[in-house]
Amino acid sequence: MAALVVGTSAFGLAVRARPTHPWEVVEIMLEANGEHTNAYVQGLPDRNAPLAQVTFTGTNGAARDMRYTLAAFWDGGKTWKARFAPPAPGEWSWSSASKDPGLAAATGKVKVAEWTETEKEANPARRGFIRVSQKGPRAGRYFEYADGTPFVWIGDTWWNWTKRGIQLGSFQKLADDRAAKGFTVGQVFFSPNGLLNRTYDSPNLEQIRKVEAMIAYANSKGITVWKPGGHYEAHRGWSADTPERIDDETHQPTTDYPMCSGSFHDSSLSPCRPVLEDRVMARPGGAGATIGKTGTPAH
Numbered sequence: 286m287a288a289l290v291v292g293t294s295a296f297g298l299a300v301r302a303r304p305t306h307p308w309e310v311v312e313i314m315l316e317a318n319g320e321h322t323n324a325y326v327q328g329l330p331d332r333n334a335p336l337a338q339v340t341f342t343g344t345n346g347a348a349r350d351m352r353y354t355l356a357a358f359w360d361g362g363k364t365w366k367a368r369f370a371p372p373a374p375g376e377w378s379w380s381s382a383s384k385d386p387g388l389a390a391a392t393g394k395v396k397v398a399e400w401t402e403t404e405k406e407a408n409p410a411r412r413g414f415i416r417v418s419q420k421g422p423r424a425g426r427y428f429e430y431a432d433g434t435p436f437v438w439i440g441d442t443w444w445n446w447t448k449r450g451i452q453l454g455s456f457q458k459l460a461d462d463r464a465a466k467g468f469t470v471g472q473v474f475f476s477p478n479g480l481l482n483r484t485y486d487s488p489n490l491e492q493i494r495k496v497e498a499m500i501a502y503a504n505s506k507g508i509t510v511w512k513p514g515g516h517y518e519a520h521r522g523w524s525a526d527t528p529e530r531i532d533d534e535t536h537q538p539t540t541d542y543p544m545c546s547g548s549f550h551d552s553s554l555s556p557c558r559p560v561l562e563d564r565v566m567a568r569p570g571g572a573g574a575t576i577g578k579t580g581t582p583a584h
Contacts, residue, residue, distance in 0.1 A: 304396040306404075308413050308431070310368050311395050313339050313379060317363040318387035324359035325488050337383035339367035341395075346375020348397065357381070357388065361490050372413065372431065374399040408507045409434070409469075415509055440470035440511070447496045448479040449489075456499045464506035471503050471510045 305311055315337065321327050328336045337357035343349050348371065357367040365388055371377055374397045381391040405411045413431025418424050420433070428436040441463050446456060463471065480496070482489050500510050 304398040305371065306398055306400050306411065307372060307374055308370050308411060310370050313357075313367045313369070313381070313391070313393070314360075315357060315365045315367075315381060315388045315391055317365055317385045319385045320363075321359075323487065328359045328365070329356060336385065337365055337367075337381060337388040339369070339379055339381045339391075341369050341371070341377050341379045343373065344376045344378050344394075346397075347373040348375030348377055357383070363387070370414075371395065371397045373397070405432075408505065409436075410504050410507050410509060436469065438470055439468050440472050441468050443471045443473045443510075446471075446499065447473055447475055447492075449492060453495055453498055453502075457502055460499075460503045460506050460508060464508055469508060471508050473510060473512055475512065 317324075317337075321336075324336075335356035338354050339357055340352065340354045343351035351373060353369065355367050355369055357365045360366045367381070369379075377395045377397060379393050379395065381388055383389040400411045409430065412434050415428055415430060415436050418427050418429045418435075428438060430436050443459070445451075446459070460471070475496075479492055480489055481487065503510050
């Protein structure tokens with residue numbers, strides 16, 4: 286049982302000595318004892334409990350009594366990770382559970398310091414995930430950040446930017462341009478063609494990590510990345526080099542993997558965090574209200 290806590294800086298992955306902030310991704314790294322024939326599928330089985338989970342519990346400050354349980358995801362070899370975007374400042378304790386002894390009984394603490402208003406004005410994504418307005422005479426009729434600040438959806442379609450061949454530098458130029466023009470949303474979808482290997486039976490971790498870096502960069506510019514729910518089913522993910530049929534066991538984790546890992550969020554409009562639905566989406570207990578197998582916030 287070994288664990289390493291890695292924080293994120295401005296939504297990019299990096300080891301951090303200072304406290305994290307609300308909505309930044311905290312990454313827990315674990316090492317499994319057992320071997321798995323296909324950890325990608327076995328770790329996040331459809332309609333079944335994940336192989337490993339990490340529970341975060343707020344112990345003081347605004348985080349007190351908050352509790353979220355997130356699925357851990359496979360990250361190559363015997364490495365497993367869980368990513369969490371704490372929704373409130375204070376101290377959080379965490380513990381892991383799994384049938385694999387190497388992934389079980391790891392514990393730790395994370396200190397979360399509030400952003401200043403100046404820091405939130407510099408990057409509105411620091412205000413939290415996006416949701417439908419909850420209070421006031423027009424509740425339910427517009428979007429807002431988690432802190433109640435109104436959110437104006439000015440979106441750009443980045444549908445194919447997760448495919449192979451697009452370089453991170455090119456994406457960064459796109460995000461810089463859109464941020465300068467006032468865009469607040471980048472709309473993307475995931476398909477097997479880019480995020481799975483050519484045989485469509487295992488994740489392309491190198492490509493997934495590149496997409497995570499793209500999402501992290503967009504977040505650092507104040508842009509929320511949105512994955513529309515059900516988009517894969519509408520388009521079936523087909524292309525000239527896609528098999529006629531990708532079975533559910535192979536396809537399901539493809540759309541889920543990006544989110545559980547904590548990087549971004551789907552139709553619930555949560556800002557993407559560095560990771561891809563179970564791998565690219567880190568939410569509070571389902572980080573931020575919404576998708577993937579990372580759980581659902583308890584509010």
